[in-house]
Amino acid sequence: MDFLCLEFINSRWFARRKPFEDPLEQPEWLTRFCEKWDLPEPGTDAATLDVLRGLRGLLAEAAAEFRGLRGLSARLQARLNARLEAAPFSQRLEAAEDGRLRLGLVPCNRDPAWFSACVVRSFALLLTEYAPERLKCCANPECGWFFYDESKNQTRKWCDNACASLLKVRRFRSRAHPPAAR
């Protein structure tokens, strides 16, 4: 399952690895992201970039705090609510692509505040409408990729096979060559 909020948070993964290019600094990435999720393009100036990085950091902190728990600190909750409250909207009954009706949200202003609110709303929906216990972070401590565990028994630990095999190799090596006793 694809979540807007997780794709946004995980963009930091690319910024930390070679060639260390932050997707938020790449206009093409932002354009694709906004098209995919039907968001207004927030802009590419330095001030906007700061806002986006702040939002990503806030969500990563909230995702890390929430993982395995049932709540968020009042401080984080207030910071998330501030982003939601900054973007007023109305509601409208409209036809979806499959011909069914859906209840759509119509922003009062399709501006950067709406962009932020949509990302936070996606995170809030994951915690409230989906199965929040399935929100996980890759077990490779150097990875930090967040994902929604859709495995039947909720046993998925890694973001992908690369991280899984890396850790298995490490565990095997530490068993094969236990540290010398002192």
Ligand SMILES: [Zn+2]
């Ligand atoms: Zn990983």
